[in-house]
Amino acid sequence: MAEQAAHESAPRPPTTPAQLRALTHPLSWRVLRLCxxxxxxxxxxxxxxxxxxxxxxxxxxxxxxxxxxxxEAPRQGPHGAWERPYRATGRTWRLDFGPDDGEHLQAKxxxxxxxxxRAELRENDPAAPQHVRRAVLRLDDDARAxxxxxxxxxxxxxIARPDSGGTPVSILWSAAERKPAAADPLDVxxxxxxxxxxx
Numbered sequence: 001m002a003e004q005a006a007h008e009s010a011p012r013p014p015t016t017p018a019q020l021r022a023l024t025h026p027l028s029w030r031v032l033r034l035c036x037x038x039x040x041x042x043x044x045x046x047x048x049x050x051x052x053x054x055x056x057x058x059x060x061x062x063x064x065x066x067x068x069x070x071x072e073a074p075r076q077g078p079h080g081a082w083e084r085p086y087r088a089t090g091r092t093w094r095l096d097f098g099p100d101d102g103e104h105l106q107a108k109x110x111x112x113x114x115x116x117x118r119a120e121l122r123e124n125d126p127a128a129p130q131h132v133r134r135a136v137l138r139l140d141d142d143a144r145a146x147x148x149x150x151x152x153x154x155x156x157x158x159i160a161r162p163d164s165g166g167t168p169v170s171i172l173w174s175a176a177e178r179k180p181a182a183a184d185p186l187d188v189x190x191x192x193x194x195x196x197x198x199x
Contacts, residue, residue, distance in 0.1 A: 014096040014097070015095045015096050015097060017103065017105060018065075018066060019066040019067065019068070020095070020097070020105040020106070020108075020109055021062075021103075021105065022062040022063050022065070022066040022068065023066075023068070023092065023095075023109045023112060024105065024108040024109055024112050025059070025112055026112045026113075026115035026116035026119060027049065027051065027055075027056075027059050027116075028059050028062070028063055028068075028112065028116075029092075029112055029113055029116035029117075030049055030116050030119060030120070031045055031049070031056070031059055031060065031063060031069070032063065032068060032069070032088045032092060033088075033116070033120070033170070034048065034049075035069060035086050035087050035088040036087075036088040036090065037168065038087075039072050039085030039086060039087045040085060040086060041077070041083040041084060041085050041086070042056055042057050042060055042083075042084075042086075043077075043083065044085075045060070045086075060086055063086075064086065067089060067091055068088065068089055068091055068092055069086045069087065069088060069089065070086065070087055070089050071084050071085075071086055072084070072085045072086065072087055093159075094152075095109070097109075110174065110176075113172070113174070114172070114174065117170065117172045120170055136178065144175075147175070148175070151173055155171065155173070
């Protein structure tokens with residue numbers, strides 16, 4: 001975990017539009033979440049997430065081309081066939097969105113993250129310990145920057161701690177400025193693709 005924290009704190013160029021497009025569907029985030037703990041093959045991911053292998057393969061290819069997944073050496077599956085596992089690179093820990101280019105990619109990515117987190121909550125054990133808190137704060141620019149920096153630093157601190165072998169805990173930190181509703185709401189389709197099975 002310390003190596004991941006050091007890697008993620010290093011300066012990086014702004015995330016490209018092509019990379020962001022690979023993250024605009026919740027399925028991408030669910031794939032990345034699984035492949036962060038251990039390498040998964042395309043078939044394993046398709047079975048685990050209940051989607052068609054062809055649909056999953058498109059996501060895996062897009063994430064690999066964007067640098068969010070890396071292919072590992074092929075291995076023999078349980079039936080003797082050679083399979084290629086994929087591992088998440090951790091590059092999504094911090095994304096530099098840069099200026100909006102008119103595609104509203106940041107908003108689309110954020111909605112995809114929320115939807116993926118919701119899917120994880122739905123499939124989680126209802127009796128498992130959970131914590132949720134929602135609040136509305138009135139912040140000026142300096143206070144908002146301070147809040148973001150302090151929360152980022154806290155998460156970085158926990159990531160840098162040695163692996164204690166504890167239970168994985170999914171953390172979602174999202175802050176959205178509340179503005180008057182737009183005349184034309186953002187048209188974002190984060191529903192499953194036609195070939196995907198419902199969660």
